[in-house]
Amino acid sequence: MSFTKLMLPFIFSIAMLTACSPAQDTAKKPAQTEVSELDPDTQKIMQTDLSEQTQNDEIPISTEPELSPESDEMIEALTHEQPQEQFDIRVYRAESIGSMTGYIDKVDIIxxxxxxxxxxxxxxxxxxxxxxxxxxxxxxRYGSVALAYPRCKVEYIREISISTIRGTDTYQVD
Known part of the structure; x- marks a missing residue:
């Protein structure tokens, strides 16, 4: 009987502690996303070492087939007839829950x-x-925004060149 009286406060304490602690699913903050819940492309970006970056002069985005010489002449004729394209550039840092630093650098091309x-x-x-x-x-179209994620900090970006079928334009970033 004395053993039961002695153990009763311990059992009561353990029951109170487990009742007060939240379940493991609710203990997880809803704003945090685990790496395993992210899509594979984002996981790959987050796990890539910046030293693996290649020094390409230009990163092609589309994988269009090679054009014939006749097509090149037609493109040149269209380029001379049409005015140059214009874009507005916005470079900024945004908060990001999914990154380890708490922010992510972005470039908007309008x-x-x-x-x-x-x-x-x-x-x-x-x-x-x-x-x-x-x-x-x-x-x-007018007002459409393309989003790019640079591999350097936005405060170091000074110049952005944008290539289209009509040519390449260079924009200075302030």
Whole structure:
């Protein structure tokens, strides 16, 4: 009987502690995303070492087939007839729950063209800063925004060159 009286407070304490602690599923913060819950592309980006970055002059985005010489002449004729394309560039840092640093650097490319256009390549800091991913760069109309993720910090970005079928334009970033 004395053993039962002695163990009763311990059993009561353990029961209170387990009743007060939240379940393991609810203890996880809903705003945090585990690496295993992210899509494979994002996992690959997060696990890639920046030293693996290649020093390509320009990163092609589309994988269009090679054009014949006749097609090149037609493109040149179209290029001379049509005005150069214009874009507005916005470089910024945004909060990110999925990254280990708590932020992610982004480049918004806003189309100022009435006719639809497709970005075929982007070059940051004359090829010294690559991009990991680019979204919404096809069939851009006026006001459409393409999103690129640079592999360098936004405060170091000074120049961005955007290539389309009509040519390449270079923009200075302030």
């Amino acid at each position: 189309s100022l063209n009435d006719q639809p256009t497709t970005i075929t390549g982007i070059q940051i800091n004359r090829g010294n800063c690559g991009i990991t991913r680019m979204y919404d760069y096809q069939n851009m």
